[in-house]
Amino acid sequence: MTDVSEILQIIGLSLLVSGTSTLIGSVIGVPLGVFVALRKFRGRTFVRTVAFTFYGFPPVLAGLLVFLLLSRGGPFGFLGFLFTPVGMILAQSVIVIPIVMGITISAMMTVEKRLHDTARALGANERQWRATALHDARIGVFTAVMVGFGRAISEVGTVLIVGGNIRGQTRVLTTAIVLETSQAHYVEATIFGVILFIIAFAVFAFLQRLQARGIV
Amino acid sequence: MDRGPPSALPWPSFITLWRFAFLIAGLLILAAVSVSIDLQPRSYIVLATTTSARDSGLLDYLIPYFQGDTGIGVRYTAVGTGQALDLGRRGDADVVLVHAPSAELAFMAEGQGVCRSPVMFNEFIVVGPPSDPARIGGLSNATVAFSQIASARSLFISRGDNSGTNLMEKTIWSWTGHIPSIANEPWYRETGQGMAATLDIASQLGGYTLTDDGTFLVHRAALDLTTDVSHDPALRNSYSVIPVNASLHPNVFAPGAMAFAKWLTSPRGQALIAAFTVGGQQPFHPDGEDRCPA
Amino acid sequence: MIASPISLAGIEKTYGGKPILRGLDAEVAAGEIFAILGPSGCGKTTALRLLDLLDAPDRGAILFDGTPCSVGSPEALTQRRRMAMVMQNPIVFRATVFDNVAYGLWLRAVPAEDIRGRVFAALDFVGLLDAAKQGAGELSGGEQQRVAFARAAVVNPEILLLDEFTANLDPFNVRILEEAIIRFRRETRCTVVIVTHNLFQAKRLADRVALLLDGRFVEIAAAETFCGRPSRPETRAFLSGEMAY
Numbered sequence: 001m002t003d004v005s006e007i008l009q010i011i012g013l014s015l016l017v018s019g020t021s022t023l024i025g026s027v028i029g030v031p032l033g034v035f036v037a038l039r040k041f042r043g044r045t046f047v048r049t050v051a052f053t054f055y056g057f058p059p060v061l062a063g064l065l066v067f068l069l070l071s072r073g074g075p076f077g078f079l080g081f082l083f084t085p086v087g088m089i090l091a092q093s094v095i096v097i098p099i100v101m102g103i104t105i106s107a108m109m110t111v112e113k114r115l116h117d118t119a120r121a122l123g124a125n126e127r128q129w130r131a132t133a134l135h136d137a138r139i140g141v142f143t144a145v146m147v148g149f150g151r152a153i154s155e156v157g158t159v160l161i162v163g164g165n166i167r168g169q170t171r172v173l174t175t176a177i178v179l180e181t182s183q184a185h186y187v188e189a190t191i192f193g194v195i196l197f198i199i200a201f202a203v204f205a206f207l208q209r210l211q212a213r214g215i216v
Numbered sequence: 217m218d219r220g221p222p223s224a225l226p227w228p229s230f231i232t233l234w235r236f237a238f239l240i241a242g243l244l245i246l247a248a249v250s251v252s253i254d255l256q257p258r259s260y261i262v263l264a265t266t267t268s269a270r271d272s273g274l275l276d277y278l279i280p281y282f283q284g285d286t287g288i289g290v291r292y293t294a295v296g297t298g299q300a301l302d303l304g305r306r307g308d309a310d311v312v313l314v315h316a317p318s319a320e321l322a323f324m325a326e327g328q329g330v331c332r333s334p335v336m337f338n339e340f341i342v343v344g345p346p347s348d349p350a351r352i353g354g355l356s357n358a359t360v361a362f363s364q365i366a367s368a369r370s371l372f373i374s375r376g377d378n379s380g381t382n383l384m385e386k387t388i389w390s391w392t393g394h395i396p397s398i399a400n401e402p403w404y405r406e407t408g409q410g411m412a413a414t415l416d417i418a419s420q421l422g423g424y425t426l427t428d429d430g431t432f433l434v435h436r437a438a439l440d441l442t443t444d445v446s447h448d449p450a451l452r453n454s455y456s457v458i459p460v461n462a463s464l465h466p467n468v469f470a471p472g473a474m475a476f477a478k479w480l481t482s483p484r485g486q487a488l489i490a491a492f493t494v495g496g497q498q499p500f501h502p503d504g505e506d507r508c509p510a
Numbered sequence: 511m512i513a514s515p516i517s518l519a520g521i522e523k524t525y526g527g528k529p530i531l532r533g534l535d536a537e538v539a540a541g542e543i544f545a546i547l548g549p550s551g552c553g554k555t556t557a558l559r560l561l562d563l564l565d566a567p568d569r570g571a572i573l574f575d576g577t578p579c580s581v582g583s584p585e586a587l588t589q590r591r592r593m594a595m596v597m598q599n600p601i602v603f604r605a606t607v608f609d610n611v612a613y614g615l616w617l618r619a620v621p622a623e624d625i626r627g628r629v630f631a632a633l634d635f636v637g638l639l640d641a642a643k644q645g646a647g648e649l650s651g652g653e654q655q656r657v658a659f660a661r662a663a664v665v666n667p668e669i670l671l672l673d674e675f676t677a678n679l680d681p682f683n684v685r686i687l688e689e690a691i692i693r694f695r696r697e698t699r700c701t702v703v704i705v706t707h708n709l710f711q712a713k714r715l716a717d718r719v720a721l722l723l724d725g726r727f728v729e730i731a732a733a734e735t736f737c738g739r740p741s742r743p744e745t746r747a748f749l750s751g752e753m754a755y
Contacts (some may be wrong), residue, residue: 023241072307084252121595164293184412
């Protein structure tokens with residue numbers, strides 16, 4: 001069936017795809033969240049509501065949309081990213097960005113108004129204030145990143161549709177579980193599930209220690 | 217504003233961390249892109265096939281031989297029959313291997329395929345509990361068997377998922393003159409799941425079901441079911457291989473797709489299919505014929 | 511004739527329909543400690559915020575060295591960086607004491623080697639050198655206010671604005687902070703505007719005192735004159751304790 005090297009390859013791909021999509025989601029979602037929370041612009045409330053609505057956006061729908069975009073018949077087919085890890089990363093990023101952005105907005109809104117006055121009184125311009133507010137809300141923002149990762153690592157419908165669950169190429173822990181279950185290999189499926197749980201636990205434990213040490 | 221006072225961002229170590237995260241993200245994206253980019257010339261084909269071809273283990277068995285003989289890799293994705301052909305229509309697959317004759321003919325009529333070669337066949341069989349309450353054991357006519365099951369109101373488990381197997385089952389019911397529904401017939405149940413899971417449920421509940429013999433062979437040891445109806449000519453399940461038309465989709469790796477189709481129907485490929493056994497039985501019977509241009 | 515470093519000319523400000531400041535005029539002399547005294551809610555904090563260019567007045571102007579400066583203009587940031595303000599409740603950043611004090615220097619792109627020395631000097635000035643590595647949120651209210659003072663002082667402001675900043679503090683910390691102000695003014699010759707409702711504090715610290723009532727400066731006088739021989743009846747009422755505040 002599956003040997004150790006194949007299992008390791010599946011684990012590695014899971015971490016690559018979920019880790020990268022979490023990073024992309026954060027790199028885009030956090031600054032966007034900071035802007036929407038702090039900067040006044042027309043339609044701000046509308047944008048905020050849309051961001052929060054996307055929390056509940058079904059991931060598998062994102063998978064379908066990305067599939068149609070990346071398919072050869074679609075507008076970005078020339079890239080050839082369907083059934084590849086990049087396609088999976090792109091699809092997962094679509095889901096992670098609104099989650100990170102939404103929780104960042106919530107975290108930034110808890111920053112005290114008087115902190116803004118203090119920062120200004122000490123000579124901060126708007127850009128410096130945004131950096132200050134982000135630093136002050138960093139615990140909440142870090143939570144946003146962790147939730148984003150949690151969603152990415154446990155995601156299955158999107159990566160199944162966009163990746164194709166191809167052996168040795170686009171098979172990750174969640175899609176491997178689906179495969180084994182569909183073939184009634186419940187023991188193998190459970191093993192993959194336990195591995196997934198252990199990995200998620202290890203990642204979160206590590207991130208929590210970083211947070212406790214005040215590094216993040 | 218240009219001659220404003222010099223400004224730097226506060227919390228320098230924090231800012232450095234964020235810039236570091238940006239950098240790592242950029243590097244990872246580059247790494248993923250480099251792994252995924254569609255480099256020409258391609259050394260692999262993308263094959264769209266169905267779950268039963270995958271679940272029997274045939275593909276994982278054949279592909280290393282094909283790769284050894286031709287140097288071409290095979291990346292296959294197993295989806296429903298409808299989607300497999302659709303992937304061919306979109307040009308997302310180079311070659312398809314399915315077992316749905318009417319859909320295949322429509323595909324060819326649209327000009328989507330270069331050629332259509334039969335490869336092998338297995339058959340659908342009716343399996344059921346050892347007690348055989350409907351007394352269908354040994355029959356070789358599925359229509360008669362289904363009628364007896366209906367009269368005896370014996371438990372029947374359907375996949376109910378519009379798969380190839382499910383469509384075959386509905387066709388047989390139509391031949392009996394009455395198609396059961398879960399609303400009217402309490403002995404008829406639908407699982408909405410794949411073949412292996414459905415067999416499992418049938419085994420646990422003691423019901424009859426229609427299955428392809430390949431999947432049944434693979435799982436037989438763990439099931440409490442016996443074969444009741446087999447060798448019904450109407451239940452033959454033929455597999456065909458169709459390379460996708462490259463003139464419609466320039467990205468298709470046409471030589472590789474053609475090589476795969478010809479290899480499957482070659483004496484070499486056919487012998488390997490015949491030699492493939494599961495649990496001491498041979499799930500697929502080769503009847504390949506190369507109908508592709510030389 | 512040297513222009514006053516900071517002055518108000520005809521300042522009016524309304525908040526939510528209620529006029530708070532109805533015409534303030536004052537010129538603060540260079541290097542002096544100028545106290546604004548008055549009951550709670552009379553607009554003292556508002557006046558200070560206008561001085562720090564945090565808000566814009568509805569009418570009138572704030573002048574720095576004789577030149578008016580308005581809140582939206584590009585020079586506002588430059589001017590604000592020549593001042594520093596300490597507020598009533600110490601708002602410290604979620605970081606170490608060192609980082610808090612270094613904040614203003616980071617904003618002004620001061621080179622890293624200079625920052626260390628200046629921060630430690632400022633912490634030493636308020637007697638918190640040993641707390642540099644501690645989280646600022648762990649300190650007591652009085653210590654946090656001392657951090658806030660060090661944070662403001664470390665940027666070498668020409669004008670220091672203090673908004674009732676020893677209110678709610680214990681006498682020990684009040685004394686440390688008051689001594690810090692006096693020392694700071696002596697060593698740097700900066701101009702200090704301090705808002706307080708505590709008459710005795712004004713007496714201890716200020717060179718000149720201004721009484722803010724009903725949105726106007728009722729009397730501005732040297733500290734001894736203000737306390738000993740006030741010229742206005744309102745001042746007398748304020749000093750005698752007849753006015754409740």
